[in-house]
Amino acid sequence: MRPIIFSKMDFSHSSLFGYIEDLQELTIIERPVRRSLKTPEEIERLTVDEELSDIERALFLLSSGQDIQGTSVVANLPVLMRQNPAETLRRVLPKIREVLHVAGVEMQLTAAVSFLTVLQEESVSIHTYSHSFLHIILQNLEHRDAGVSNAWLETLLAVIEALPKETIRHEILNPLVSKAQLSQTLQSRLVSCKIMGKVANKFEAHIIKREVLPLVKSLCQDVEYEVRTCMCRQLEHVARGIGTDLTKTVVLPELVELARDEGSSVRLAAFETLVNLLDMFDADDRSQTVLPLVKSFCEKSFKADESIIVSLSFHLGKLCNGLYGIFTPEQHLRFLEFYKKLSTLGLQQENGHNDNQLHLQTLEQEKKYISVRKNCAYNFPAMIVFVDPKNFHLELYSIFFCLCHDPEVSVRYTMAISFFEVAKLLNSDVYTIHKELVTLLQDESLEVLDALVGHLPEILELMTNGGEKNGSESKLLSIPDLIPALTTAEQRAATSLKWRTHEKLLQKYACLPHIISSDQIYYRFIQRMLTIVLTNNVLPVQKAAARTLCVYLRYNRKQEQRHEVIQKLIEQLGQGKSYWNRLRFLDTCEFIMELFSKSFFCKYFFLPVLELTHDPVANVRMKLCCLLPKVKSTLKIPTDKHLLQQLELCIRKLLCQEKDKDVLTIVKRTVLELDRMEISVDAFQKRFYENDLLDQEKERQEHLLEMEQLEKEKQKNEGRSANINDKMFEKKRRDSKTSSVLAKSINLSISGSSSGTSAGKEEKKSKLVRSQSFSTQVLHPKYSNIDKCPNKSSATGYTSSIPGMGKSCMLSFSDDSFRTHSAGNSGNAVFPSSCSRNLFNSANQKNNGNKEGQSRKMSVKNRKSNS
Secondary structure, eight states: OOOOOGGGOOOSHHHHHHHHHHHHHHHHHHHHHHHTSOOHHHHHHHOOOTTSOHHHHHHHHHHHSOHHHHHHHHHTHHHHHHHOHHHIIIIIHHHHHHHHTTOOHHHHHHHHHHHHHHHHHTOSOHHHHHHHTHHHHHHTTTOSSHHHHHHHHHHHHHHHHHSOHHHIIIIIIHHHHHHTSTTSOHHHHHHHHHHHHHHTTTSOHHHIIIIIHHHHHHHHTOSSHHHHHHHHHHHHHHHHHHOHHHIIIIIHHHHHHHHTOSSHHHHHHHHHHHHHTGGGSOHHHIIIIIHHHHHHHHHHHTTTOGGGHHHHHHHHHHHHHHTGGGOOHHHHHHHHHHHHHHHTTTOHHHHTSOTTOOSOOOHHHHHHHHHHHHHHHHTHHHHHHHHOGGGHHHHTHHHHHHHHTOSSHHHHHHHHHHHHHHHHHHGGGGGGGHHHHHHHHTOSOHHHHHHHHTTHHHHHHHHHHTTGGGOHHHHHHHHHHHHHHHHHHHHHHHHSSOHHHHHHHHHHGGGGGGTSOHHHHIIIIIHHHHHHHHHOOOHHHHHHHHHHHHHHHHTOOOHHHHHHHHHHIIIIIITOSSHHHHHHHHHHHHHHHHHSOHHHHHHHTHHHHHGGGGOSSHHHHHHHHHHHHHHHHTOEETTTHHHHHHHHHHHHHHHHHOOOHHHHHHHHHHHHHHHHOOOEESSOOSTTHHHHHHHHHHHHHHHHHHHHHHHHHHHHHHHHHHHHHHHHHHHHHHHHHHHHHHHHHHHHHHHHHOOOOHHHHHHHHHHHHHHHHHHHHSOOGGGSOGGGOSOBOSSSOEEEOOTTOSSOEEEOOOTTTTOOOSSSSOOOOOOOHHHHHHHHHHHHHHHHHHHHHHHHHHHHHHHHHHO
16 A cells, blocks of 8 residues: 655646545455444343343343453442342352353452452451352362462452451361362462461461461472472461460471572572561570571672572661671671672672673663662661661761762662651761752652652751751751752752642742741742742642742741732732632632731731632632632631621622622522621630630731841841941040030130139139039930930830940830929929939030130120229
């Protein structure tokens, strides 16, 4: 068939017939599809009478239907058991038992799952279940298909957990003796191994010793390595059932023998069972039996028996800590070096250490080495415990660095998962792995980032607070490169298609107010969160960013920054041109109501929310109506009575003016809900006591943030005013020096030119006294205005540092500050003597020279007139 090229199609008369031939060939291809349709006879045979009951229909389909119809009946068995258990057990279950003898694999698997579902739902009693279902399970247990046999075995093992001891003994354990013999099939003996591991925990030790252990020993010596492997893996369950004494005398010798088996899978199973049973062996068994076996495994893993190396690397952490008490220092060092060797397995060639290697690593070997390094990453926290966290930097930091920079994603992913455990173990030394945290945050694989983000808040808290013993200096140094890493991680998640990772990351970033400063969050994260809310196309991501933004706003410590963010939320979201942004504004308001106090929401967001009742888009009005009950719950009477009136006015407008029928339906439903609501009052009520306490705590924290900012501003202003006052004091001190020198020169010139009389001196003294008494009665114009005092501490108290004074003077201007006192003849304002003296001293000093010069001139004139 010639290919049809539509981009260069020629519609000339000669080529048109060629295309028709091609189309005819295409119709020939479709003919077999038409032949595969059902014939009328087949359709008639598949048709079921609709008037039949569920039981009758099930019986009809099992009897005369096709396999797929019978499978559907078997799958529907749990439903029939719930609806009519008696009829199902009497009529349907026997028919299913008959059909299963000749059923295919699909129906067998479906039946195993349905029988297990009936058991889990407890549709019938366990006695009825064992009487009706157990025999069918045991019949199909040795199915020729291994998958079907395993499915029925899983169902049987689950049934054994629920069966009484006598039923297990008679129906399962007694037939097991014959099925475990060598004359039985391989599948039968494998099933017997798993059943014995399950029943070992159901009976007392003496029954297991008498009836189970002989079978266990027999199967451990089976001629087939699959049976020996399977029984070896069940020895752990047998050991826990018989206790430590019998384990030492019966199970441990079997494990030692199986550990030397010729089959590698048997040796592997024996090794893993030994590791899992370490807690049941005493110190002598560990040192004399287990430790030599483990050492031989480690030695052979790199030489003759590489099959065990993956399992050894997986269990090494558990093994080292389980044998920790019996290790000599030399053995301790040997196992640590063995772990280090495994941690870099397969990387030597990349690092240039095996340049002379003659054979290349096969793909299978490479996969094995990757698994080993991944297991080493999994065991890294256990190895920190093994070497002691104090020795981490000396013994394990280089391995930690290599694993965090491993070329395989799976290894770095495992390190990211275990990073939190490592940080917890290091405690005060957690600052040593800060660089690796930054590395994993900037990893090229988002899987690694996703694994790290799970415990990111806890990790960051440990990073900033865990190193207190080393002082705050290390914590402060660790933050600058941490913030760029966090922003880079968010940007990489945003540009990927894995929006769930991005959502998770944004949710975890809500912890940052407890980690870094409010200013760092404001300049590096708040605008980014707002941009995501405005521009991202994934709703869960937008909501996560909106909630995190509200958390940042909640812990922001600067009032002007908070007002700016609130203004942006209202203008860019609540009053945005896109209806999608206005919907996100309502989502943001829900988070505000969750995180902030009721008074905060009413102060900033109540009226902007109500403005959306006039929104031109019906979806926005619809969402608003659904939000109105929460909005009303933020009101307190009588404080918010005017807001309640606004809310009622908006609802009336919606009822009267709404034209969209869907919105109107929601409005009517909302009105009924609002009518049933009770508005909380300012005082505490028993019904809302817990909510009121929580709201009061939120309001208190918000007030503390505001007061903290006011206190900082006050201290800042005090420092500024102190600098200004110091400069004014220095200037006036220089002026007073100049004036005093000038006054002295005038005094000398006057005394040298004329001789004064006693009357002139007395007149001069009287004028000086009058000027001083006047200065104590009238406040200097510079300080007469109280509002101009630079430092205002409250409505009634002021702290002022007066220029020209050596010390600051505390003036308390209360409401009674300028009241006159009736005692005495003076109606002057009363101040403390030291304060009044200091207050006007500088003013008197400034004009002292001029006043003295004027008084001396007046006394000279009087003398001339008298003469």
